Amino acid sequence: MDADLGAKAASDGELRGLVDAFATFSNATRRLEGEYAALRAQVERLTDELEEKNRRLAASLERERELEAAALRQSRLAAMGETAAMLAHEVRNPLGAMELFTGLLVQDLRDRPEALRLARQVAGGIADLNHLVTNLLEFTRARRAVDVANALVDCRTTAETALDYARHLIDASGIVVDRDVPPGDCTARGDAALLRPALLNLMRNAVQAMPTGGTLTVAVRREERAVAVTVADTGPGIPAEVRETIFTPFFTTRSKGTGLGLTVVRELVTALGGEVRVATARGGGAAFTVRLAAA
Numbered sequence: 001m002d003a004d005l006g007a008k009a010a011s012d013g014e015l016r017g018l019v020d021a022f023a024t025f026s027n028a029t030r031r032l033e034g035e036y037a038a039l040r041a042q043v044e045r046l047t048d049e050l051e052e053k054n055r056r057l058a059a060s061l062e063r064e065r066e067l068e069a070a071a072l073r074q075s076r077l078a079a080m081g082e083t084a085a086m087l088a089h090e091v092r093n094p095l096g097a098m099e100l101f102t103g104l105l106v107q108d109l110r111d112r113p114e115a116l117r118l119a120r121q122v123a124g125g126i127a128d129l130n131h132l133v134t135n136l137l138e139f140t141r142a143r144r145a146v147d148v149a150n151a152l153v154d155c156r157t158t159a160e161t162a163l164d165y166a167r168h169l170i171d172a173s174g175i176v177v178d179r180d181v182p183p184g185d186c187t188a189r190g191d192a193a194l195l196r197p198a199l200l201n202l203m204r205n206a207v208q209a210m211p212t213g214g215t216l217t218v219a220v221r222r223e224e225r226a227v228a229v230t231v232a233d234t235g236p237g238i239p240a241e242v243r244e245t246i247f248t249p250f251f252t253t254r255s256k257g258t259g260l261g262l263t264v265v266r267e268l269v270t271a272l273g274g275e276v277r278v279a280t281a282r283g284g285g286a287a288f289t290v291r292l293a294a295a
């Protein structure tokens with residue numbers, strides 16, 4: 001019996017030992033599982049971070065490539081601009097002479113209607129070419145820094161000069177001019193050499209918007225801090241959805257247009273520290289207003 005008891009005690013001891021060993025093993029396993037789960041979470045976090053960093057790297061590489069391409073495009077455009085300006089300059093002198101001579105020819109042919117019609121066509125073609133070439137030149141000129149800090153412009157006189165320049169277009173279209181220029185000082189910060197071509201472009205557009213005649217209004221207003229020159233027409237006006245687009249280069253709805261006119265207007269006016277806005281004129285036409293800081 002004692003032997004039996006002894007054997008039982010021994011096997012109880014072994015069993016406890018086994019239970020203890022199993023418990024230790026289970027604890028170790030649990031601990032290991034916990035550590036493994038923590039490690040897995042860390043690996044997942046690091047993988048996510050790596051993926052995010054890779055994404056950012058790819059995006060910044062892409063952006064760098066885009067910037068490089070844009071810089072290349074820009075330098076090509078600048079080179080093209082320089083060439084265009086050089087050509088424009090060379091072409092403008094003979095064009096000026098041709099414009100003058102066809103003007104004289106038109107006067108001489110007053111009594112010969114058929115020849116007069118042809119001469120007017122030639123004169124119109126020359127005027128269109130001159131307009132294009134001048135815009136190209138103005139475009140590059142406005143881009144150069146203009147020092148207008150001390151320059152002054154009489155907006156009334158400049159508006160009148162621009163009207164004189166547009167006279168042949170206005171007369172040919174049977175358009176009535178309505179001048180709305182009250183007396184008083186209309187001096188602004190600016191430069192007539194830049195304001196005049198800007199206004200001329202606006203007048204040209206206004207005339208082109210009224211092929212069957214209408215009224216071209218030129219108004220000069222002295223405001224509290226600015227002088228505003230408005231060129232308005234009685235044409236079809238400009239749909240709201242293209243009001244901003246019309247100022248972008250090469251946007252045109254005219255079959256013979258280049259879409260540079262309003263881009264040049266904005267460049268010139270901005271170079272003068274001013275702004276140009278478009279609104280609907282009374283009667284539904286377009287009204288463009290150039291504002292320059294009052295002197």
Ligand SMILES: Nc1ncnc2c1ncn2[C@@H]1O[C@H](COP(=O)(O)OP(=O)(O)OP(=O)(O)O)[C@@H](O)[C@H]1O
Nearest residue numbers: 205206209246252253254257258259260261262286
């Ligand atoms: N007074 C206006 N009335 C109606 N639409 C206008 C007027 N002025 C400009 N636009 C619209 O804006 C477009 C762009 O004008 P912009 O002067 O820039 O170019 P363009 O007259 O078409 O060509 P370009 O002036 O280079 O010969 C015109 O094609 C026309 O659709």
Ligand SMILES: [Mg+2]
Nearest residue numbers: 201205261262
């Ligand atoms: Mg135009």
